[in-house]
Amino acid sequence: MAATVSRQPQVPKSIKALAAELDSQAPINPIYAFQQTPNIVNDEASKVEDGIIPIIDFGLLTSSNPEERAKTIQELGKACQEWGFFMVVNHGVPESLFQGILDVSAAFFDLPEDEKMQFKGKGILDPINYGSSMNVSVDNVLFWRDFLKVFLHPEFHAISKPEGFSKTAKEYGKKLREIAGEIIKGISKSLGLEEDYFNKALNLEKGLQFMAANLYPPCPQPELAIGLPAHTDHGLLTFLIQNGIGGLQVKHKGKWFNISPLPNAILANIGDHVEIVSNGKYKSIMHRAVVNNKDARISLPMLYGPNLDTVVSPAPPLLDPVTNPPLYKSLTYREYLELQHKSKIDGTSFADHIHIR
Numbered sequence: 001m002a003a004t005v006s007r008q009p010q011v012p013k014s015i016k017a018l019a020a021e022l023d024s025q026a027p028i029n030p031i032y033a034f035q036q037t038p039n040i041v042n043d044e045a046s047k048v049e050d051g052i053i054p055i056i057d058f059g060l061l062t063s064s065n066p067e068e069r070a071k072t073i074q075e076l077g078k079a080c081q082e083w084g085f086f087m088v089v090n091h092g093v094p095e096s097l098f099q100g101i102l103d104v105s106a107a108f109f110d111l112p113e114d115e116k117m118q119f120k121g122k123g124i125l126d127p128i129n130y131g132s133s134m135n136v137s138v139d140n141v142l143f144w145r146d147f148l149k150v151f152l153h154p155e156f157h158a159i160s161k162p163e164g165f166s167k168t169a170k171e172y173g174k175k176l177r178e179i180a181g182e183i184i185k186g187i188s189k190s191l192g193l194e195e196d197y198f199n200k201a202l203n204l205e206k207g208l209q210f211m212a213a214n215l216y217p218p219c220p221q222p223e224l225a226i227g228l229p230a231h232t233d234h235g236l237l238t239f240l241i242q243n244g245i246g247g248l249q250v251k252h253k254g255k256w257f258n259i260s261p262l263p264n265a266i267l268a269n270i271g272d273h274v275e276i277v278s279n280g281k282y283k284s285i286m287h288r289a290v291v292n293n294k295d296a297r298i299s300l301p302m303l304y305g306p307n308l309d310t311v312v313s314p315a316p317p318l319l320d321p322v323t324n325p326p327l328y329k330s331l332t333y334r335e336y337l338e339l340q341h342k343s344k345i346d347g348t349s350f351a352d353h354i355h356i357r
Helices: 015-021 066-082 095-109 113-117 165-190 197-201 272-277 333-341 350-354
Strands: 055-057 085-089 128-131 146-153 209-216 228-231 237-242 248-252 255-258 266-270 287-289 297-304
Touching (some): 066 085, 066 165, 095 146, 095 209, 095 237, 095 297, 165 197, 165 237, 165 297, 272 333, 272 350
Antiparallel strands (some): 085 266, 228 287, 237 266, 237 297, 248 255
16 A cells, blocks of 8 residues: 655745745736736826825824814824825834834745744634735635735734734734724714714724724736725725825726825825715725736735624714715625625725615
8 A cells, every 4th residue: 555645735925925936927817817908098097296185284183273173183184085095103012113014024924934934814803813805705806916914903913024013013003093093082072073072973982993904015017917906995094105106096086096104104095984974075085906027025914994893884973864875785894894805896985885775
């Protein structure tokens, strides 16, 4: 009888490893070809002029001067209604902390493949998850991206590698959670609600907060691949910093724009659950990540949302049975995430899927 040979399971390649093996002129595997032909002219992103994204001064938003605060809340509401994106400045986060979280994230992606695979998860609600595409079982085309996702609140989940990652992530998450809480109060006031409406209605004391580290390696055919296709974010707020390499594009009034945050600013956007609570007054905006053939981009989105088991619905004080009936179905945040994870990213907001027709 032949001896049984023990075989080690093959470790799937990350996009980082795949990119390292490809010649700069090599065609990519069709499974990564999001577009079968290069970008058509009318889908190319237009250059955004400096200052076109609204800027919110966090110091003024939290000012003890009622007039300064009221004016900034009005500006915040306008930014949410017109763009859905804004830059937060004067926020008090030291530049060294931004650099620190970028450095440990880069160090994670530099780990050997088998060590990174120790953190591979299985679903959207796994508190630690390493991978590439969102859901391989439903995605027709795979994304040109590696990611690490870690839940930070209401329970902090630590990863053992690389050294210093969890300590830095904990400090970074705490600081951004404080900023998010104040911005949510401002959004609530801008809607005409009590400033603690979101906190109480969505149980934000035990709300979900997680960070993702995204790596977009250079791609030989960036006109075909996609880092992340057009989508909106679930939750209430997303904060984003990056390593200085552009790639974020936002759809505004039917046109795509390249977005580059100001130095040491936090780029913020509202998520689907602000759209739901506001009953559509504030819209969650489509955005995507494109890739290039020269530089690796690292982006760090931080998502801040309701408690997983809280039912999210349009705010009753904003509703009127005749002039403003509820436009969205009521679901727990957990149910929303699970439904979203089972669906393909199809270039539409998932909030549209629960829109009452």
